Amino acid sequence: MIHRRSFLLSTAALAAYGTTGQAQAPMPGMSDSPAGMGAMNGGLQAKPSGLDLPQGEPLRSLSRLHSASTQPGSFVATITAAPTTIEFIPGLRTEVLAYNGSVPGPLIEVSEGDNVSLHFANRVPGQDSTIHWHGLPAPPDQDGNPMHPVASGSDRTYAFKLPEDSAGSFWYHPHPDKHTPEQVFRGLAGAFIVKPKVNLLPDLDDTILFITDLRLDGEGVILPNTESDWANGREGDHILVNRQKRPVLNVSPGASHRFRFYNACNARYLRLAFEGHTMALIGTDGGLISEAVKGLTEILLAPAERAEVVVEFGPSAGRLSLRTLPYDRGSMMGAKLSAVDTPIMSIEIAGPVVAPILLPSKLRDIASLGTPVARKRITFGEQMQMQANGAMSFEGRIDGKPFELFRVDLVSQVGETELWEVSNPTDMDHPLHLHGTQFQVVERERYGSASPEPILAWKDTVNVARGEIVRFLARQDMPGLRVYHCHILEHEERGMMGTLSVQ
Ligand code: C2O
Ligand code: CU
Ligand code: CU
Numbered sequence: 001m002i003h004r005r006s007f008l009l010s011t012a013a014l015a016a017y018g019t020t021g022q023a024q025a026p027m028p029g030m031s032d033s034p035a036g037m038g039a040m041n042g043g044l045q046a047k048p049s050g051l052d053l054p055q056g057e058p059l060r061s062l063s064r065l066h067s068a069s070t071q072p073g074s075f076v077a078t079i080t081a082a083p084t085t086i087e088f089i090p091g092l093r094t095e096v097l098a099y100n101g102s103v104p105g106p107l108i109e110v111s112e113g114d115n116v117s118l119h120f121a122n123r124v125p126g127q128d129s130t131i132h133w134h135g136l137p138a139p140p141d142q143d144g145n146p147m148h149p150v151a152s153g154s155d156r157t158y159a160f161k162l163p164e165d166s167a168g169s170f171w172y173h174p175h176p177d178k179h180t181p182e183q184v185f186r187g188l189a190g191a192f193i194v195k196p197k198v199n200l201l202p203d204l205d206d207t208i209l210f211i212t213d214l215r216l217d218g219e220g221v222i223l224p225n226t227e228s229d230w231a232n233g234r235e236g237d238h239i240l241v242n243r244q245k246r247p248v249l250n251v252s253p254g255a256s257h258r259f260r261f262y263n264a265c266n267a268r269y270l271r272l273a274f275e276g277h278t279m280a281l282i283g284t285d286g287g288l289i290s291e292a293v294k295g296l297t298e299i300l301l302a303p304a305e306r307a308e309v310v311v312e313f314g315p316s317a318g319r320l321s322l323r324t325l326p327y328d329r330g331s332m333m334g335a336k337l338s339a340v341d342t343p344i345m346s347i348e349i350a351g352p353v354v355a356p357i358l359l360p361s362k363l364r365d366i367a368s369l370g371t372p373v374a375r376k377r378i379t380f381g382e383q384m385q386m387q388a389n390g391a392m393s394f395e396g397r398i399d400g401k402p403f404e405l406f407r408v409d410l411v412s413q414v415g416e417t418e419l420w421e422v423s424n425p426t427d428m429d430h431p432l433h434l435h436g437t438q439f440q441v442v443e444r445e446r447y448g449s450a451s452p453e454p455i456l457a458w459k460d461t462v463n464v465a466r467g468e469i470v471r472f473l474a475r476q477d478m479p480g481l482r483v484y485h486c487h488i489l490e491h492e493e494r495g496m497m498g499t500l501s502v503q
Contacts, residue, residue: 051089051218052245053238059247059345062191062208065106075110075117079131081174081188082123088238092220096187097124103243104210104264105172105190112166112197117159122150129183132175133192134304135285135438135460137163140480140502143435146177146405147481167196168287168458169208169260169306177405181266181489185214185234186222189264194287200364201282202357204258204310207249209322211344213265214238225490231332231384231394232428233267233303233488239324239344248346253353254315258282260308263301267488269338269429269463271325273298274311274347280359283308286438286458288364293455298325302431302463304487310359317350330428330466332382332394366456369440369473372419376410379423380430380464380486380496396486396496403485403497410500417475424464430491432470433461436482436502439474461487476502 069076084101085093099105110116122129128151132144138160141148150156173189174180191210213236217223225234238245251257260283263270281293285306292310299307321343331337381397395402399409412418420439422432438458443450446468464470476482485497 051092051216051220053088053240054090055246056346057244057247059207059249060242060244062104062107062210062242063100063102065100065108073111073113074115075108077108077117078119078121079105080121080123081129081131081183082121083125086187086243088214088216089220094216094220094222096222097183098187099190103187104212105188107190107208108172108192109195110162110193111195112162112164115159115161117157119155119157120150121155122152124152124183126152127179127183128152128176129174129179129188130176131158131172132435133158133160133170133172134433135168135170135306136160136192136194137166137437137477139478140436140482143482144172144175145435145481145483146175149176162194164197166287167194168283168285169193169262169308171262171264171304171306173264178493181225181234181493184264184489185236185266191260191262193260200360200362201258201288202360204256204357205251206258206260208260208262209241209345210262210264211270212236212240212243213268214240227391227393228333228335230490230494232335232337233490235265235268235337239265239268239342241345246343246345248348250348250350251313252351253313253317253349254356255354256310256312256357256359258308258310260306261299261301262306263303265303267303267337267490269303269327269329270301271298271327271338272301272307273323273325275320275323277311277313277320279309279311281307281309281455282359282363284457285460289455289457290364290366291361292359292363300327300463302429302461302487303489304431304433304461305459305463312356313347313349315353319349320347321345322347330426332427366458368456369417369475372417372473374412374416374418376412376418376420377423378410378420378432378484378498380426380432382426382428394490394494396491396494398485398496398498401498402495403483403492403499406481407499408481408501409498412476412500412502414477414479414502415475417473419471420474421469421471422462422464423469424466426466429463429465430486430488430496431461431463432484433487434474434482434484434500436478437474437476439472441470441472443471445469445471476500479503
């Protein structure tokens with residue numbers, strides 16, 4: 001009970017924080033610069049498309065990547081990133097980038113212990129790409145980092161073995177040194193599920209909700225980022241679930257349903273809530289938590305975060321929405337971000353009543369990473385820089401520096417538990433993501449007062465609200481170069497990233 005309350009409070013506090021406690025100091029170099037204002041406001045006036053996407057179609061399940069291997073324990077497949085067209089709006093062909101022709105990319109579903117071999121063909125015209133296995137413990141040279149680009153027109157194979165106890169809801173997306181945000185908002189991203197060998201959970205209906213957003217102009221064209229997008233992170237006008245706008249999912253009265261939420265948006269924050277129903281949180285970025293946290297009315301997901309929940313729909317027939325509620329993540333130049341209460345999916349409860357399924361009290365064992373033997377401290381920064389033409393451009397920083405390929409910013413030792421402390425003194429929230437491992441958030445501090453994290457959970461991305469310090473325990477188990485960055489992809493590309501050398 002105490003856990004549930006404090007969990008709820010921490011979410012509510014996050015939501016309330018921006019409206020009351022936001023730092024009001026203007027950003028350096030930005031306050032009254034007319035050139036800056038002009039450039040930024042120009043970006044804000046992106047005209048919304050008059051055409052709308054069809055709504056209310058049955059929720060599609062994701063297409064699947066099939067293994068070419070017949071050997072148990074081995075998954076072998078080819079993934080090609082290439083342009084194609086999609087009719088988001090009937091009669092209008094929109095040019096996108098797709099993995100194997102599909103947006104989102106095909107679902108990759110494997111099991112703990114599997115050997116995975118994925119051949120990647122980069123057919124994105126004129127741009128390097130990579131595939132990064134977000135959240136998975138792939139060795140550094142197999143993890144699609146910016147240090148290992150795959151040139152346009154060329155190929156490579158990624159191979160890694162999934163360790164035991166690695167089940168969870170992960171994803172994959174490009175991570176080249178340039179063009180990551182663009183390749184993702186044009187369509188390159190997909191779900192990667194690792195199934196457990198032994199399942200402690202009863203067999204529930206299990207639905208992946210891969211949430212993205214899309215901006216189309218009046219001709220159905222995906223336009224490039226404006227300067228406001230670079231500063232604030234790009235948010236699309238349409239929120240899509242498995243590429244559909246407000247689809248409908250049918251469930252039986254009485255059913256308990258498992259959902260895997262993905263925030264695969266470049267920058268939009270999702271505050272997810274089912275009308276009239278609470279959720280039991282059962283999993284986070286790195287798989288199941290030890291015990292379900294019941295009674296949650298909403299879940300906040302920053303870009304790249306995932307959550308698994310179980311919802312009991314109750315015995316009566318009816319219809320309700322899954323919504324995303326407004327969240328104030330801070331912004332520059334008055335942009336309205338993640339700010340509109342939007343229904344993103346409908347649930348139709350109909351048919352014969354089924355018996356509810358009870359969750360076991362124990363879902364998984366999670367051991368604490370223990371006492372740290374080393375510390376890391378990093379600080380987010382934002383800057384506006386005057387361009388040659390007088391326009392201002394946004395620059396992201398970690399510890400005052402922009403990302404530089406191959407420059408080592410931090411060093412860790414293999415196998416050592418470290419306490420990471422991430423500070424965000426800027427005007428916007430920034431979700432920190434660390435490659436190569438799952439970590440455990442232990443504490444969040446605001447205005448000098450720290451509150452312990454209510455649950456022990458595996459995370460690879462954590463929101464660091466403005467004015468907040470987040471502390472987590474992490475351990476890296478493989479030597480090599482890893483990166484850490486803000487997962488608002490525009491910020492990552494504009495320099496909010498650093499390199500960790502694990503030795
Ligand atoms: Cu999901 Cu470094 O990325
Ligand atoms: Cu990652
Ligand atoms: Cu950011």
